[in-house]
Amino acid sequence: xxxxxxxxxxxxxxxxxxxxxxxxxxxxxxxxxxxxxxxxxxxxxxxxxxxxxxxxxxxxxxxxxxxxxxxxxxxxxxxxxxxxxxxxxxxxxxxxxxxxxxxxxxxxxxxxxxxxxxxxxxxxxxxxxxxxxxxxxxxxxxxxxxxxxxxxxxxxxxxxxxxxxxxxxxxxxxxxxxxxxxxxxxxxxxxxxxxxxxxxxxxxxxxxxxxxxxxxxx
Amino acid sequence: xxxxxxxxxxxxxxxxxxxxxxxxxxxxxxxxxxxxxxxxxxxxxxxxxxxxxxxxxxxxxxxxxxxxxxxxxxxxxxxxxxxxxxxxxxxxxxxxxxxxxxxxxxxxxxxxxxxxxxxxxxxxxxxxxxxxxxxxxxxxxxxxxxxxxxxxxxxxxxxxxxxxxxxxxxxxxxxxxxxxxxxxxx
Amino acid sequence: xxxxxxxxxxxxxxxxxxxxxxxxxxxxxxxxxxxxxxxxxxxxxxxxxxxxxxxxxxxxxxxxxxxxxxxxxxxxxxxxxxxxxxxxxxxxxxxxxxxxxxxxxxxxxxxxxxxxxxxxxxxxxxxxxxxxxxxxxxxxxxxxxxxxxxxxxxxxxxxxxxxxxxxxxxxxxxxxxxxxxxxxxxxxxxxxxxxxxxxxxx
Numbered sequence: 001x002x003x004x005x006x007x008x009x010x011x012x013x014x015x016x017x018x019x020x021x022x023x024x025x026x027x028x029x030x031x032x033x034x035x036x037x038x039x040x041x042x043x044x045x046x047x048x049x050x051x052x053x054x055x056x057x058x059x060x061x062x063x064x065x066x067x068x069x070x071x072x073x074x075x076x077x078x079x080x081x082x083x084x085x086x087x088x089x090x091x092x093x094x095x096x097x098x099x100x101x102x103x104x105x106x107x108x109x110x111x112x113x114x115x116x117x118x119x120x121x122x123x124x125x126x127x128x129x130x131x132x133x134x135x136x137x138x139x140x141x142x143x144x145x146x147x148x149x150x151x152x153x154x155x156x157x158x159x160x161x162x163x164x165x166x167x168x169x170x171x172x173x174x175x176x177x178x179x180x181x182x183x184x185x186x187x188x189x190x191x192x193x194x195x196x197x198x199x200x201x202x203x204x205x206x207x208x209x210x211x212x213x214x215x216x217x218x
Numbered sequence: 219x220x221x222x223x224x225x226x227x228x229x230x231x232x233x234x235x236x237x238x239x240x241x242x243x244x245x246x247x248x249x250x251x252x253x254x255x256x257x258x259x260x261x262x263x264x265x266x267x268x269x270x271x272x273x274x275x276x277x278x279x280x281x282x283x284x285x286x287x288x289x290x291x292x293x294x295x296x297x298x299x300x301x302x303x304x305x306x307x308x309x310x311x312x313x314x315x316x317x318x319x320x321x322x323x324x325x326x327x328x329x330x331x332x333x334x335x336x337x338x339x340x341x342x343x344x345x346x347x348x349x350x351x352x353x354x355x356x357x358x359x360x361x362x363x364x365x366x367x368x369x370x371x372x373x374x375x376x377x378x379x380x381x382x383x384x385x386x387x388x389x390x391x392x393x394x395x396x397x398x399x400x401x402x403x404x
Numbered sequence: 405x406x407x408x409x410x411x412x413x414x415x416x417x418x419x420x421x422x423x424x425x426x427x428x429x430x431x432x433x434x435x436x437x438x439x440x441x442x443x444x445x446x447x448x449x450x451x452x453x454x455x456x457x458x459x460x461x462x463x464x465x466x467x468x469x470x471x472x473x474x475x476x477x478x479x480x481x482x483x484x485x486x487x488x489x490x491x492x493x494x495x496x497x498x499x500x501x502x503x504x505x506x507x508x509x510x511x512x513x514x515x516x517x518x519x520x521x522x523x524x525x526x527x528x529x530x531x532x533x534x535x536x537x538x539x540x541x542x543x544x545x546x547x548x549x550x551x552x553x554x555x556x557x558x559x560x561x562x563x564x565x566x567x568x569x570x571x572x573x574x575x576x577x578x579x580x581x582x583x584x585x586x587x588x589x590x591x592x593x594x595x596x597x598x599x600x601x602x603x604x605x606x
Contacts, residue, residue: 023247024249027247027248041409054247057247058247061247073239073241073275074241074244076269077244077246077251077266077269078244078246080265080266080269081246081247081248082247084229084265085247087226159415160415160416161415162414162415162416163414164409165383165409165410165412167383167386168379168383168409168410169378169379169380169382169383170379171363171375171379183359183360184359185359185386185389185390186359189359189360191360197362197364198362198363198364198366198371199360199361199362199363200360200363200378200379200382201359201360201361202359202386205360218368218371220574221574221575221577221578222578225578315578315579315581319581347541347542347545350541351537351541354534354537355534355535357534369575372575373571373572373575376408376410376567376571377541377564377567377568377571379410380410380563380564380567381537381540381541381564383410383412384410384411384508384560384564385530385533385534387412387512388508388512388526388529388530388533389526389530
């Protein structure tokens with residue numbers, strides 16, 4: 001089944017070698033995004049570019065697999081790999097949903113300040129967040145607020161806001177060399193990160209580096 | 219993270235197998251494997267090796283570092299060293315568990331290897347507990363975790379980061395935790 | 405959450421709600437007409453200056469923080485010098501949850517209400533936590549430890565203990581998979597299950 005490796009990533013790709021490298025690197029990037037999302041206290045900028053691309057790969061692969069004989073060794077192997085990839089993607093998306101449910105109000109208010117190019121949520125996630133908040137408000141009103149005296153009936157968005165703890169400690173590994181990270185809470189203490197070195201530090205010190213890909217959470 | 223997920227990550231590491239079948243290169247999304255020639259060693263990801271082994275389609279060759287004598291040497295070194303020594307793999311524990319479980323018949327000396335790795339793990343875990351306590355008492359704000367492997371790091375989660383979080387709350391009054399990125403908490 | 409965050413107080417946090425229910429002794433600084441019922445020991449209708457009342461933290465805090473404080477707060481004795489000295493001497497042997505089940509939480513609130521002792525209470529809480537952490541870690545790493553242990557710890561330590569213990573149990577379970585060759589990892593099992601289902605549907 002030669003065409004299994006032939007999955008087209010983008011219209012411009014032609015050489016088979018190149019495409020394989022691309023599919024592989026997209027997968028690596030998704031795995032990194034998954035772990036970052038799992039360990040970062042705040043929601044990270046979405047990577048629907050990677051997810052959509054990988055879902056296409058999966059669909060394409062599944063199409064190709066239909067042409068294989070049931071006894072074919074490749075069928076079992078491809079299925080196992082697809083199961084592994086699907087696990088990573090669903091776990092990644094689920095981690096984001098958990099944060100959206102927990103920090104709904106905070107995430108929505110932050111998102112409102114971002115332009116469409118810099119937004120952290122996908123269109124679908126944004127819609128989910130808004131509906132989730134509307135449902136919470138409805139629930140609060142129906143169950144409790146409407147039975148309160150008049151001046152206690154408002155749904156107080158500010159009071160109910162839950163924010164992620166950006167000072168939470170995280171484990172990370174540096175991808176690149178990074179100089180002069182200021183250690184939060186210290187008197188201007190600076191540290192340098194060697195590529196491949198591992199550290200534990202407050203998330204706030206490295207949040208931007210996680211987003212830029214200079215470090216990954218582990 | 220559940221240890222099973224750390225194991226899942228480790229299953230991407232490569233291991234040599236000797237297949238008892240022949241097959242052309244298989245183009246996986248994560249990269250190509252093969253070609254498989256009966257009797258000739260080939261490197262594949264561990265998840266695939268384990269599965270082929272379970273179907274009795276291959277024999278697993280143990281990793282270079284899975285050698286009882288050199289592991290016992292490493293163990294002595296680990297005992298003597300105050301710091302953590304460098305492990306042959308970031309997933310040594312998971313790889314050992316996976317491969318020795320499924321392929322103990324392929325790996326000579328499996329029991330001695332298992333014991334040596336377990337000893338190294340125990341020494342390192344007790345070292346880890348001591349250094350965590352020292353780190354907390356020193357009121358460090360940052361630590362370098364040289365040579366700690368994936369499962370070892372995961373074993374102190376969530377206890378170590380959460381304890382540090384709570385110390386910070388006690389020091390800063392807890393209100394700062396709701397503020398924006400900054401080191402202004404003190 | 406799949407990877408849980410550590411506790412910080414927020415609107416929905418049960419620990420925060422429960423810890424602010426704790427009562428502390430307050431002295432009335434301004435005459436409060438008609439609030440005599442707050443002092444169960446007196447029959448008078450009004451609360452007079454100097455009266456001692458026990459108020460829950462959630463009430464004492466805003467009354468104290470008003471520009472003209474309505475009450476002043478007595479630092480509970482467990483945060484005073486005598487008790488701090490006991491902790492300095494031997495923090496690990498104290499059953500801290502008996503002093504108060506929310507020892508740290510309450511302390512973090514009380515220090516803000518005390519006019520002089522913010523620093524010294526903070527330092528005492530921090531040193532106490534640090535000297536007891538080894539104990540919390542050791543207990544949590546001992547997967548077979550006595551289930552009553554957690555009751556001896558105040559909430560902040562107990563949460564750490566329980567999450568540490570949970571992680572330890574999972575790790576031990578994972579390590580045990582090596583002792584029985586028939587047991588395969590959860591993930592492999594799932595993969596196989598799914599694989600079989602797919603074959604059946606084919």
